[in-house]
Amino acid sequence: MGLKGFSLVTALIAVVAYVVYQVLFAPLPPPKFDTTKYWGPSSRANRVEKTEVKPFKVDYTADVIAKLRNRLSEPLHLVEPLENVNFRYGFDKYMLEKLINYWRDDYLTRWDERQKYLNGLPQFTTTIQGLKIHFIHTKNQTVKAKNVIPLLLIHGWPGSVREFYEIIPKLNKAKDDTAYIVVAPSLPGYGFSEGASVPGLNPTEMAVVLRNLMISLGYNKFLVQGGDWGSLIGSSLATLFPENVIGYHSNMCAAMSPASTFKAFIASFYPSLFVPAEHADFFFPMGEKFAYLIEESGYFHLQATKPDTIGTALAHNPVGLAAYILEKFSTWTDKNNRDAKDGGLDKSYAKDALFDNLMLYYLTNSITTSMRLYAEAFGKQHFGLQIERVPVQVPTGCARFKHDLAHEFDWQLNVKFPKLIHSTYHRSGGHFAAMELPDVLYNDFTQFVKKLNITQ
Ligand SMILES: *[C@@H]1O[C@H](CO)[C@@H](O)[C@H](O)[C@H]1NC(C)=O
Numbered sequence: 001m002g003l004k005g006f007s008l009v010t011a012l013i014a015v016v017a018y019v020v021y022q023v024l025f026a027p028l029p030p031p032k033f034d035t036t037k038y039w040g041p042s043s044r045a046n047r048v049e050k051t052e053v054k055p056f057k058v059d060y061t062a063d064v065i066a067k068l069r070n071r072l073s074e075p076l077h078l079v080e081p082l083e084n085v086n087f088r089y090g091f092d093k094y095m096l097e098k099l100i101n102y103w104r105d106d107y108l109t110r111w112d113e114r115q116k117y118l119n120g121l122p123q124f125t126t127t128i129q130g131l132k133i134h135f136i137h138t139k140n141q142t143v144k145a146k147n148v149i150p151l152l153l154i155h156g157w158p159g160s161v162r163e164f165y166e167i168i169p170k171l172n173k174a175k176d177d178t179a180y181i182v183v184a185p186s187l188p189g190y191g192f193s194e195g196a197s198v199p200g201l202n203p204t205e206m207a208v209v210l211r212n213l214m215i216s217l218g219y220n221k222f223l224v225q226g227g228d229w230g231s232l233i234g235s236s237l238a239t240l241f242p243e244n245v246i247g248y249h250s251n252m253c254a255a256m257s258p259a260s261t262f263k264a265f266i267a268s269f270y271p272s273l274f275v276p277a278e279h280a281d282f283f284f285p286m287g288e289k290f291a292y293l294i295e296e297s298g299y300f301h302l303q304a305t306k307p308d309t310i311g312t313a314l315a316h317n318p319v320g321l322a323a324y325i326l327e328k329f330s331t332w333t334d335k336n337n338r339d340a341k342d343g344g345l346d347k348s349y350a351k352d353a354l355f356d357n358l359m360l361y362y363l364t365n366s367i368t369t370s371m372r373l374y375a376e377a378f379g380k381q382h383f384g385l386q387i388e389r390v391p392v393q394v395p396t397g398c399a400r401f402k403h404d405l406a407h408e409f410d411w412q413l414n415v416k417f418p419k420l421i422h423s424t425y426h427r428s429g430g431h432f433a434a435m436e437l438p439d440v441l442y443n444d445f446t447q448f449v450k451k452l453n454i455t456q
Helices: 003-025 062-073 093-118 167-172 203-216 229-240 258-267 277-282 286-296 298-305 307-314 318-331 335-339 351-364 367-377 380-385 438-452
Strands: 054-056 123-128 131-138 147-154 178-185 222-226 245-250 396-401 420-426
Touching: 003 258, 062 093, 062 318, 093 318, 093 351, 123 203, 131 167, 131 203, 147 167, 147 203, 147 229, 167 178, 167 438, 178 203, 178 438, 203 229, 203 367, 203 380, 222 229, 229 245, 229 367, 245 438, 298 307, 298 367, 307 318, 307 367, 318 335, 318 351, 367 380, 396 438, 420 438
Parallel strands: 147 178, 147 222, 222 245, 245 396, 396 420
Antiparallel strands: 054 123, 123 131, 131 178
């Protein structure tokens, strides 16, 4: 090939590379959103929205609890598991029977006490974009701190605001002259928050709803923290409304763009060049990590495609619901729990905390509406936004917990989070960090905030 031919080939490669880069990888500007979109039933669309904030208390009568106890007294007819499989085929029958007994004969007999505990944090409801939204709102009236900063805490699935009951009191106290005003909403369609009546309330639209909630409470500048869906919703919030977000911290940072996948592929050849050697096992071997995700993500595909069908199997079915939700708390806390006789739940959580969370799904019959979020997130409309290619322009902190479902290293993350100022590795802990290791998450979060150098 002559010089001419060579230049032609080079030019061609350059053009192709440029086009591929533009189509797949180049950062995009933030999409425009209708921040007033209405999500309620059309029958209510013309009514004037009451945006008042009303105090809220969890308040179920003895009758509701007695009915649930009766249901839990019926014969279970569970099927004998295969020998020695523990949790490999799903929730173990014998462990489930034990937990149902505990739920019926212990937990529910103390419902008054549990309800009092749940009401120990002040809660409210208000209407945002046509939906009744429930939220915890705490501020310490007597705290003496130079900085008192509003913080939006966002939970995920199959969690709830219950995940934050241990960390909220810590956040309300002063440390390093800083304390937080905490707002922890139930996501639309979760627990006491109403779900949408029309399709389309995806994680990015949820970010709009939660941002509007903060604004309506008078918080124009706030911090955001979240894991699971809370992580994605929080990162969308920081993407769309950088003017409102002081900093974004997550215990499950994810940059799911083609560029970050490509970087993972490149890094898999020379891991040591891209990740700290002592924590390489968070990311590699990649084949093993990928296989694990495939093994554990059947629920995801189901919920993203037919949430209402699986919802039918779980709605008002306390035993099925317990198995479905607690299985996630077992495996996502540590994948080795699949080989434990008891699913390892007691090692990491107080039983009452797990049942509080379950009760929030059961009492509100919200499992179906909660699972629809998967369908909305993986719908064409949401993919079309390509929100993962719009960089977050606010300071970001990422905490990794060893046993979480998946992790991304800094080089992957900084496509989405160019201002990644805090990146940590915790050798223990799993997906539900706030509930499992509240002190560790609290310390990680406050270290991140320290780096923001906020002065009020
Ligand atoms: C308020 O803050 C003070 C000082 O940090 C702390 O001692 C107290 O426990 C906090 N009260 C609440 C209700 O969080």
